[in-house]
Amino acid sequence: MIKQGMKPIHPGQILKEMYLEPLSLNQTDAAANLGIARKTLSMLLNGHQGVSAEMALRLSKAFNTSPELWLNMQRNYDLWNAGQRVKLSQIKVFRKPRNASSRAILSHA
Amino acid sequence: MIKQGMKPIHPGQILKEMYLEPLSLNQTDAAANLGIARKTLSMLLNGHQGVSAEMALRLSKAFNTSPELWLNMQRNYDLWNAGQRVKLSQIKVFRKPRNASSRAILSHA
DNA sequence: CTACTTGTAACCTGATACGTAACATGTTAT
DNA sequence: ATAACATGTTACGTATCAGGTTACAAGTAG
Numbered sequence: 001m002i003k004q005g006m007k008p009i010h011p012g013q014i015l016k017e018m019y020l021e022p023l024s025l026n027q028t029d030a031a032a033n034l035g036i037a038r039k040t041l042s043m044l045l046n047g048h049q050g051v052s053a054e055m056a057l058r059l060s061k062a063f064n065t066s067p068e069l070w071l072n073m074q075r076n077y078d079l080w081n082a083g084q085r086v087k088l089s090q091i092k093v094f095r096k097p098r099n100a101s102s103r104a105i106l107s108h109a
Numbered sequence: 110m111i112k113q114g115m116k117p118i119h120p121g122q123i124l125k126e127m128y129l130e131p132l133s134l135n136q137t138d139a140a141a142n143l144g145i146a147r148k149t150l151s152m153l154l155n156g157h158q159g160v161s162a163e164m165a166l167r168l169s170k171a172f173n174t175s176p177e178l179w180l181n182m183q184r185n186y187d188l189w190n191a192g193q194r195v196k197l198s199q200i201k202v203f204r205k206p207r208n209a210s211s212r213a214i215l216s217h218a
Numbered sequence: 219c220t221a222c223t224t225g226t227a228a229c230c231t232g233a234t235a236c237g238t239a240a241c242a243t244g245t246t247a248t
Numbered sequence: 249a250t251a252a253c254a255t256g257t258t259a260c261g262t263a264t265c266a267g268g269t270t271a272c273a274a275g276t277a278g
Contacts, residue, residue: 023203026254033201037237042256052235053184053191061197071184075162079176082162088170092142094132135223146268151225161266 008080010047011073019063020045034058050074117189119156120182128172129154143167159183 020030031041035058043049051059051074056067129139140150144167152158160168160183165176 019203023205025203028254030203033203035200038255039238039257040236043235046256048257049235053187054195055235056188057191057195057197058200061200062203064202067188068184071188075177075180075184078162079165079180082166086163086166088166091144091167091170093173094128094134094139094142094171096132136225137223147224148226148269149267152266155225157226158266164266 008073008076010077011051011070012044012047014073015059015070016045030062034062050078117182117185119186120160120179121153121156123182124168124179125154139171143171159187 019025020027027041027045028038031038034041036055040049044051044055051070053067053071056070056074059065059070060067128134129136136150136154137147140147143150145164149158153160153164160179162176162180165179165183168174168179169176
């Protein structure tokens with residue numbers, strides 16, 4: 001469930017504030033060890049790009065976390081943003097037909 | 110945690126077998142209600158494309174599920190596939206420095 | 219036969235991840 | 249102050265992916 005009121009924090013901010021900074025790790029060294037370009041890390045840290053599955057694996061190895069930690073943060077972030085722009089109002093809820101052989105019925109159709 | 114041995118099932122297969130088929134819903138009607146092209150749904154059902162955040166919201170509305178259900182399936186699928194191709198062997202584990210003012214140290218550096 | 223359903227190919231648009239190279243700016247060390 | 253380093257960012261290029269339209273082939277049901 002997403003708290004629709006609060007905009008979720010970008011995973012890059014967590015990476016910066018809770019992983020790089022406590023370790024006094026600079027971006028140049030961190031990027032080198034992660035096997036990515038310094039620019040890629042900078043973009044991620046500043047919320048200009050998301051955490052891909054590959055990136056989640058790299059982060060999980062370097063920081064001894066689960067890859068799901070990073071992807072779930074990204075998922076919540078993406079979900080909130082998608083919810084801001086997608087209009088679901090015309091989508092009807094599919095309902096189970098009473099008769100097993102009949103076709104499905106839309107909630108208001 | 111991902112079971113690294115078993116290839117996870119694509120969310121499109123779940124959508125097809127556990128949602129569309131039990132409702133006797135055809136792709137044409139389902140796509141129309143979801144507000145997407147019939148082709149887009151077909152590609153998803155056959156595993157030729159993934160579940161985006163937008164798509165997860167559409168599916169959650171139409172099938173009365175959480176969007177996380179769909180995105181987590183997609184995440185596990187993506188993670189497994191990324192794990193097949195990314196080599197993490199040269200990534201060292203960042204370790205906390207003993208001295209708070211010193212810089213971080215790589216596990217084998 | 220005809221209509222419906224499904225898979226898919228061709229083609230196009232837009233977004234995103236990631237890379238290299240380069241530059242401006244700010245900070246730190248000498 | 250000069251030099252070295254750190255960071256943010258721009259420009260440019262490549263690859264991948266979501267999604268759309270149109271159209272066609274093949275299977276199934278009337």
